[in-house]
Structure formats: structure tokens, C-alpha cells
Amino acid sequence: MNKLILGRYFPGDSLIHRLDPRAKLISGIAFIFISFLAKNSQGLFLLWLFTFFVMSTTRVGFRAFFRGVRPLIWLILFTVFLQILFTAGGTIYFNWGPIKISEYGLANALFIFSRFVTIIVVTTAVTLTTKPMELTDGLTFLMRPLRILRVPVDELSMMLSIALRFIPNLLDEMQRIMDAQKARGAVFGEGSLFHQMKALVPIFLPLFSSSLNRGEELANVMDVRGYRSELPRSSFRRLIWKIKDTVCMLVILLLIAAFAVLNLI
Amino acid sequence: MAMRLRLDHVTADYQIGPVRSPRVLREVSMSLQPGTFTAVVGPTGAGKSSLLKVLNGLLLPQSGQAEIGDITIDGKSSKRLLKAVRKRVGLVFQFPESQLFAETVEQDISFGPLNFGAHPRNVHALAEKVIAQVGLDESILYRSPFSLSGGQKRRVAIAGVLALEPEVLALDEPTAGLDPTGKEELLSLLKQWNKQNGLTILMVTHDMESVARYADDVVVMEKGRAVFHDSMRKLFEDTERLEKWQLDVPDARRFQLEFEVRSGTRLPRVCLTEDELADALIEVGRV
Amino acid sequence: MKDLMIDVENVTFRYDRREQTDALSSVSFKAEKGKWLSVIGNNGAGKSTLAALLIGLIQPSQGTIRINGVALDEESKWTIRRSAGIVFQNPDNQFIGATVQDDVAFGLENLNVPADQMRLRVTEALETVGMLNYRTADPTQLSGGQKQRVAIAGVLALRPDLLILDEAFVMLDPRSRRELLATLKRLKTERDLTILSITHDMNEAAASDRILVLKQGHVARSDTPAHIFSEETELAAPFSERLRRLLLKKGRRAPESYRTESEMVQWLCD
Numbered sequence: 155m156n157k158l159i160l161g162r163y164f165p166g167d168s169l170i171h172r173l174d175p176r177a178k179l180i181s182g183i184a185f186i187f188i189s190f191l192a193k194n195s196q197g198l199f200l201l202w203l204f205t206f207f208v209m210s211t212t213r214v215g216f217r218a219f220f221r222g223v224r225p226l227i228w229l230i231l232f233t234v235f236l237q238i239l240f241t242a243g244g245t246i247y248f249n250w251g252p253i254k255i256s257e258y259g260l261a262n263a264l265f266i267f268s269r270f271v272t273i274i275v276v277t278t279a280v281t282l283t284t285k286p287m288e289l290t291d292g293l294t295f296l297m298r299p300l301r302i303l304r305v306p307v308d309e310l311s312m313m314l315s316i317a318l319r320f321i322p323n324l325l326d327e328m329q330r331i332m333d334a335q336k337a338r339g340a341v342f343g344e345g346s347l348f349h350q351m352k353a354l355v356p357i358f359l360p361l362f363s364s365s366l367n368r369g370e371e372l373a374n375v376m377d378v379r380g381y382r383s384e385l386p387r388s389s390f391r392r393l394i395w396k397i398k399d400t401v402c403m404l405v406i407l408l409l410i411a412a413f414a415v416l417n418l419i
Numbered sequence: 420m421a422m423r424l425r426l427d428h429v430t431a432d433y434q435i436g437p438v439r440s441p442r443v444l445r446e447v448s449m450s451l452q453p454g455t456f457t458a459v460v461g462p463t464g465a466g467k468s469s470l471l472k473v474l475n476g477l478l479l480p481q482s483g484q485a486e487i488g489d490i491t492i493d494g495k496s497s498k499r500l501l502k503a504v505r506k507r508v509g510l511v512f513q514f515p516e517s518q519l520f521a522e523t524v525e526q527d528i529s530f531g532p533l534n535f536g537a538h539p540r541n542v543h544a545l546a547e548k549v550i551a552q553v554g555l556d557e558s559i560l561y562r563s564p565f566s567l568s569g570g571q572k573r574r575v576a577i578a579g580v581l582a583l584e585p586e587v588l589a590l591d592e593p594t595a596g597l598d599p600t601g602k603e604e605l606l607s608l609l610k611q612w613n614k615q616n617g618l619t620i621l622m623v624t625h626d627m628e629s630v631a632r633y634a635d636d637v638v639v640m641e642k643g644r645a646v647f648h649d650s651m652r653k654l655f656e657d658t659e660r661l662e663k664w665q666l667d668v669p670d671a672r673r674f675q676l677e678f679e680v681r682s683g684t685r686l687p688r689v690c691l692t693e694d695e696l697a698d699a700l701i702e703v704g705r706v
Numbered sequence: 707m708k709d710l711m712i713d714v715e716n717v718t719f720r721y722d723r724r725e726q727t728d729a730l731s732s733v734s735f736k737a738e739k740g741k742w743l744s745v746i747g748n749n750g751a752g753k754s755t756l757a758a759l760l761i762g763l764i765q766p767s768q769g770t771i772r773i774n775g776v777a778l779d780e781e782s783k784w785t786i787r788r789s790a791g792i793v794f795q796n797p798d799n800q801f802i803g804a805t806v807q808d809d810v811a812f813g814l815e816n817l818n819v820p821a822d823q824m825r826l827r828v829t830e831a832l833e834t835v836g837m838l839n840y841r842t843a844d845p846t847q848l849s850g851g852q853k854q855r856v857a858i859a860g861v862l863a864l865r866p867d868l869l870i871l872d873e874a875f876v877m878l879d880p881r882s883r884r885e886l887l888a889t890l891k892r893l894k895t896e897r898d899l900t901i902l903s904i905t906h907d908m909n910e911a912a913a914s915d916r917i918l919v920l921k922q923g924h925v926a927r928s929d930t931p932a933h934i935f936s937e938e939t940e941l942a943a944p945f946s947e948r949l950r951r952l953l954l955k956k957g958r959r960a961p962e963s964y965r966t967e968s969e970m971v972q973w974l975c976d
């Protein structure tokens with residue numbers, strides 16, 4: 155359970171750690187679009203080059219990224235195989251009924267695979283290097299224009315930050331309860347499926363009741379500390395846009411330009 | 420019966436997401452004699468709870484090993500071995516009432532024994548036995564654990580561990596949050612099991628009063644190391660080292676020190692309870 | 707008589723109509739401004755329930771509560787909470803901010819305090835409880851005692867007139883507990899702060915100005931520590947009183963009534 159990497163913050167002081175969350179969020183989203191611009195082998199190379207550049211700049215270590223990709227690997231491989239098997243065109247290497255392995259199929263699969271993995275890696279790099287609360291701050295800021303459409307941006311951001319607080323709490327609590335039941339001889343992850351499901355009852359029942367309690371107590375705490383969503387609130391944290399953030403945006407623009415050029419020639 | 424617990428240069432840490440925590444136990448070596456009542460004290464974060472987890476096989480040593488009787492656990496011990504260890508060392512977590520889950524108290528108490536392969540026919544008698552041991556009425560067995568008071572829940576949770584019939588009982592701050600009466604009752608029960616049934620007890624606590632009144636030996640933890648392991652009296656006689664480890668003294672001893680400074684009279688011995696203090700005061704003719 | 711900070715009259719509360727007994731029944735007591743009131747009683751006596759009532763989380767079915775002269779109701783509770791704070795019994799579920807300083811600032815943000823003033827007050831509050839070095843730490847990773855200190859700082863940052871503590875020191879080791887108690891005592895005199903502290907620690911209760919004893923939802927007694935410990939002999943007592951009772955039992959010379967620890971030492975020296 156503790157090995158889950160998605161949404162975890164990895165403490166550090168790298169250049170990417172120190173970027174403004176807004177810059178990172180914009181870059182991350184931009185990268186998703188950029189990855190669709192890679193249409194030839196040079197583009198593919200550039201995509202991977204940039205990804206490796208990001209990975210090494212975070213100074214988190216490649217292992218952490220590998221763990222980020224691992225839970226999605228079946229989904230990725232499944233899509234890749236569909237591409238290989240059902241795309242036709244170019245030289246055909248293998249033919250069996252509706253199934254053809256063709257040049258285009260292989261190439262398509264390679265692109266899809268690269269897009270998947272680089273997007274996961276780059277977005278993981280954003281979440282690994284940004285504290286959850288900074289992410290929330292960044293998101294809130296970027297969603298500000300939606301206020302005109304009467305979207306309750308501040309309440310959404312409060313909800314999001316509380317949800318983010320809750321998840322690690324919940325995992326810790328689960329670990330505690332699992333430990334306590336293990337001490338009473340419970341064994342997890344062994345035996346038949348039915349047996350495994352049954353073994354979870356002594357975890358989920360206490361976890362459920364304690365989450366309810368937690369939720370209630372948290373609501374009480376917010377209440378007595380004077381939180382009222384209808385009133386204006388000041389903010390303790392401030393986001394400061396620095397030169398390196400502008401540089402980061404320029405790098406992204408440059409990347410887009412590079413792809414534009416590659417696709418023209 | 421006589422089962423010895425030994426830690427041999429145990430070093431351990433936790434895995435938190437992508438990183439490992441700093442060492443929480445550093446080269447801890449100790450040996451617990453069977454039948455002793457040992458208190459584990461030390462500032463918050465010193466590794467007291469982690470020490471108990473190692474003895475129960477929930478936290479595996481990164482280097483070094485733990486010997487639980489004839490079983491040796493190290494970083495690579497199998498699940499089966501660990502389960503055998505958990506049968507011998509019963510561990511009561513802090514606020515254990517939060518792990519109760521079954522519909523009735525009896526089912527909750529039976530959870531452990533059944534996991535360890537007890538025959539369903541025998542567990543009822545076992546539940547009756549342990550519920551009496553923790554000083555509760557048999558009728559409570561058929562109630563929902565969620566309908567009980569805080570103090571009662573605590574006892575039921577302890578009964579659930581006693582039902583494993585462990586040779587060693589390890590408890591993490593078992594009296595935290597109990598009122599003075601509840602605390603006294605629980606501690607006397609522990610002492611009674613220790614004296615009458617020879618149960619080895621290891622108890623983490625912040626409360627020096629309980630240490631002075633109930634423990635034979637004390638382990639002092641500081642920054643992941645076990646810096647002291649000797650008789651309770653030896654610890655409280657060593658004012659200098661107590662100061663160094665930022666440990667408190669029992670009320671009676673604090674009173675004695677203040678009295679000695681202000682009156683200029685030294686009492687004949689170190690007093691750790693009000694009884695000892697009263698006797699010493701009588702001896703020097705102050706009362 | 708000084709102004710009253712807390713004035714509770716005839717308050718009754720029941721969690722669930724289906725239950726047979728009230729969690730609190732006909733509770734009345736007063737606390738003067740700038741005093742330290744300890745609330746003691748067995749598990750389930752209704753202490754936390756009382757605290758929840760005082761801060762307006764639950765409403766009494768009968769009776770009235772006045773805080774600083776204002777009757778507490780659904781409207782006035784928001785004004786009252788600007789100058790009254792509570793630290794709950796369980797430190798695990800009290801954190802909203804992702805870092806210690808964010809959490810301490812939460813109450814100030816709700817009051818729309820400007821950012822630079824907020825920084826000042828957060829720093830001051832963290833310094834008071836000795837947690838300034840941890841201001842960027844994640845509160846959930848702290849030890850129990852540290853969590854309790856941060857929770858206290860969160861209330862102190864509001865510069866409250868009333869501080870309600872529900873067993874807010876249990877996770878502290880005895881030494882830190884004494885230090886924090888001394889700090890709060892100092893604030894009490896400096897700022898005319900009123901403190902209501904729920905506790906099982908009789909030494910702490912003995913050091914307060916008054917004690918309220920709850921028993922199964924009733925006020926069993928409300929008096930000074932001296933009277934309570936001399937007269938309520940079935941109650942657990944602080945050390946000096948335990949010694950006094952023991953000396954009496956052994957038929958020895960002993961003070962005729964309750965003495966504080968310091969007075970008891972003095973008595974022995976004379």
C-alpha cells in the first residue's frame with residue numbers, strides 16, 4: 155500500500171521542485187498536447203529526450219518513475235497490442251484472418267506507447283515535485299476565470315485540499331489497522347479469492363467507522379475554527395512568479411516550435 | 420515455558436512511499452528475562468512503539484536479528500515464521516479499541532484464536548475465560564463492542580490479545596486516556612497476570628507513577644537506541660542520567676528532592692511511592 | 707465580583723432521544739474572567755459533551771449558556787468563536803493545513819486577517835508552544851505531543867479570551883506538559899485569558915483556580931482545589947493529598963486540611 159506513488163510528493167530541492175506550481179501545471183498540460191505533435195522519428199526522439207531531461211532534473215531517481223508507470227502497464231500494453239493487431243497499411247509481416255501485423259501497425263503502436271509513457275512520466279514529475287497544497291493553489295489560480303461562470307472555485311479548492319490531506323491519513327490508518335489485525339494472526343493476500351475478501355472485513359469495518367469519525371471531527375474542527383464558505387477569506391500562502399518560471403514557459407514554447415518545424419520539413 | 424526475548428544489534432526503518440525513513444531503531448541489543456514486568460520509557464519519537472513492533476514481527480530488522488524463544492527473525496523471515504512469533508508475543512496497540520470490528524464481543528475476541536487455528540468449539544470457553552480475566556462480566560460477550568464505554572472497549576481489545584494465550588504481552592501506552600480508577604484497575608490486572616501466571620510484560624508508558632509502582636525493570640529509549648536496561652530502582656536513583664535523558668521522576672521522589680533541599684535533611688533512601696516516603700519521614704521523625 | 711466569562715445555567719443535553727439518560731442534566735456553573743477552571747470526572751461523565759456545548763457545536767435541549775455576557779445561539783456562535791477556541795481530545799483529526807504554519811493560519815484566514823499580520827501572529831503562536839522549528843513540517847507526521855502543541859497554537863493565534871482544552875496534554879511527556887502548562891499560566895495573567903481544561907491529571911487540576919467535578923452528567927461539585935480534595939475523599943487526589951491521607955491513616959501528625967505540594971513541604975520543614 156505504501157508503494158503507491160501516484161499523487162505522492164517526493165521532498166527535494168531540485169530546479170523543478172522550486173518552480174511555481176502554475177508553471178508546472180501549465181507545462182504539464184501543454185506537454186500532453188505536445189506529445190500528439192510527434193509524428194516522425196525525429197519528433198519521437200525529441201519527445202523522449204525532453205522526458206529524460208525532465209526525469210533527471212527532478213533528481214528523484216528513475217526507479218520512482220518506473221513505479222509510477224507500473225500500475226498502468228497492462229492498460230498500456232493492451233492498447234499497444236490492439237494497435238499492432240488491427241492497424242493495416244504498409245508492408246504486411248504477418249496475416250491471419252482479421253489479424254494483420256503491418257508496418258503501420260508497429261509504427262502506430264510505438265507512437266502510442268511513447269505518448270502514454272512520456273505523458274505519465276511528465277505528469278508524475280509534476281506531482282512528485284509539487285506539494286499537494288501547492289498543486290491546489292496552482293489549480294485554484296488557474297481556475298479563477300471560471301468564477302465568472304459562477305463556479306465556486308474557492309470551495310472546490312478547499313474540498314480538493316482536504317481530500318488530498320485525507321488520502322495519506324486514510325492509508326496510515328489502514329496500515330495501523332492491518333498491523334493490529336496481523337498481530338492477532340490475520341494473514342492478507344493468501345488463499346482463495348473468497349478467503350482473501352473475507353480477510354478484508356476486519357480491516358474495512360474499522361476503517362469505515364474511523365473514516366466516518368474522522369470526517370465528522372474534521373467538519374467540527376472547521377466549524378469551530380470559523381470556516382464559513384459564504385464569507386471572504388484571506389490567504390496565508392502566496393504564489394510568487396519568478397524568472398525561472400518564465401524560463402520554463404519559454405522552454406515549452408521552444409519545444410512546440412521545434413515540433414512545428416519538424417512536422418513542416 | 421521460560422521463553423527468552425533477545426534483540427541482537429537490531430536496526431530498522433520504515434518504507435514511506437518512494438523513500439525510506441531515517442533509522443528508527445539503531446543497533447538495539449537487549450535481553451528480556453521471562454516473567455519480568457518491564458516498562459519502556461523515553462521521549463516521543465524515540466522508537467518505543469517500533470521496538471514493540473519488532474518483537475511482534477510487524478517491523479522486520481534491516482540488520483541484526485530478534486530471537487523469540489527458539490525462533491529467530493531477521494529481514495527475510497517468512498510469513499509462517501512471523502505468524503508463529505505473533506502467537507507467542509501478544510501485542511496491544513495504542514488505542515486498541517479502534518481495531519474492534521465484529522458484531523459481538525465474543526466474535527471479536529475469537530478472531531485471534533481462530534486465525535491461529537483454534538477449534539471453533541473451544542473458543543467460547545476461551546472467550547469466557549479472558550473476559551473474566553480483564554474484569555468484565557460474561558454478559559458483555561453478547562453485546563456489540565460499539566455499545567461499550569471507552570474503558571470497557573479497551574479491556575475487550577486487550578482480552579482479544581490475551582485470547583491468543585501469548586507468553587509475552589507487549590502493550591503500547593495501555594492506560595492513555597483512562598480515568599484514574601480505570602488506569603489503576605488495568606495496571607493491577609497486568610501485575611496480577613505477571614505475578615500469578617508468570618506472563619512476561621513489556622509496557623510502553625509516559626507515566627512514571629505507573630513505572631515506579633508496577634515495573635521491575637525499565638528500558639530507556641532515546642533517538643532509536645536503548646540507552647538503559649536495568650532495574651526500575653537503579654534508574655530512579657540515578658538523578659544525573661535521568662536529567663540527561665529528560666525523564667521525569669515519580670511524584671514521591673520529586674517531593675523528596677524538594678523536601679531535602681528545603682529542609683536540609685536527607686532521607687535514608689530513595690522513595691518512589693507515598694508509602695516509602697511516609698515511612699522515611701517517620702524514620703527521620705518528621706511526622 | 708469580576709466579570710463572568712462562562713455562565714452555564716441549567717443545561718441539559720441528550721445525544722439521542724431513544725437513549726434513557728441525558729449526557730448532561732441540569733448543569734450549572736460559572737467561570738470568572740482570567741481564571742483557570744479544571745473539569746474532572748470519569749470516562750463518560752460528559753466532559754467532552756460540555757466542551758462541545760460551550761463552543762456551540764451542539765445545542766442544549768434546555769438551559770442557557772452565556773460566553774462573555776453573550777447568550778450562545780446559532781447566530782452568536784460565530785462572533786463568540788472569534789475570541790474563543792477549543793482543542794479537541796483526539797489530536798489526529800484536527801488538522802486542515804498541509805503544513806504546521808498553514809494549519810495555525812487557518813482560523814486567521816477565516817477571519818480575513820491580512821497576510822502580513824497573519825505571518826506575525828502565526829510565528830508568535832508557534833513560538834509560544836515551542837514549535838517554530840517545525841513550521842513547514844506536515845502535521846500528520848508529528849508525534850502525538852507535537853500535534854497537540856500545534857493544535858494549541860492554532861487557537862492561540864486568534865488571541866482568544868477563552869481557551870477550552872479537552873485533555874490536550876495527554877500525549878505530551880511529563881516534562882513538556884509542565885513547560886506548556888507554565889506557558890499557558892503566564893498567558894493567563896498577561897492577557898486575562900480564561901482557561902477551561904478537561905483533565906484526568908490531578909496534579910494539574912490541583913494547580914488550577916477552581917475545579918468542576920462531573921459525575922454521570924451531573925455537577926457533583928464546583929469549588930476550589932483545597933475544598934474539593936479535603937472533602938471529596940473518594941476522588942483520586944494529587945500527590946500532597948495522597949501523602950496527607952496516608953499519614954493520617956498511619957495515625958501520624960498531618961496537616962488538618964489539603965495543602966499544595968509546596969505548602970506540604972513547608973509544613974514538614976517547620
Ligand SMILES: Nc1ncnc2c1ncn2[C@@H]1O[C@H](COP(=O)(O)OP(=O)(O)OP(=O)(O)O)[C@@H](O)[C@H]1O
Nearest residue numbers: 433435440443462463464465466467468469849850
Ligand atoms: N508507520 C511509520 N512510517 C514512517 N515513519 C514512522 C512510522 N511509525 C513511526 N515512524 C517514525 O519512527 C520514529 C519512531 O517512532 P515510534 O512511534 O516508534 O516512537 P515512540 O517512541 O513510540 O513515540 P511516541 O511516544 O510519540 O509514541 C518517529 O520519528 C516516527 O516519525
Ligand SMILES: Nc1ncnc2c1ncn2[C@@H]1O[C@H](COP(=O)(O)OP(=O)(O)OP(=O)(O)O)[C@@H](O)[C@H]1O
Nearest residue numbers: 569721722729747748749750751752753754755756
Ligand atoms: N456522538 C455521540 N453519540 C451518542 N452518545 C455519545 C456521543 N458522544 C458521547 N456520547 C455518550 O455521552 C456520554 C458522555 O460522553 P463524553 O464524551 O462527554 O464523556 P467524557 O467525560 O468526555 O469521557 P472521556 O473521559 O472518556 O473523554 C457517554 O455515555 C457517551 O457514551
Ligand SMILES: [Mg+2]
Nearest residue numbers: 467468469591
Ligand atoms: Mg509510540
Ligand SMILES: [Mg+2]
Nearest residue numbers: 753754755795
Ligand atoms: Mg472526553
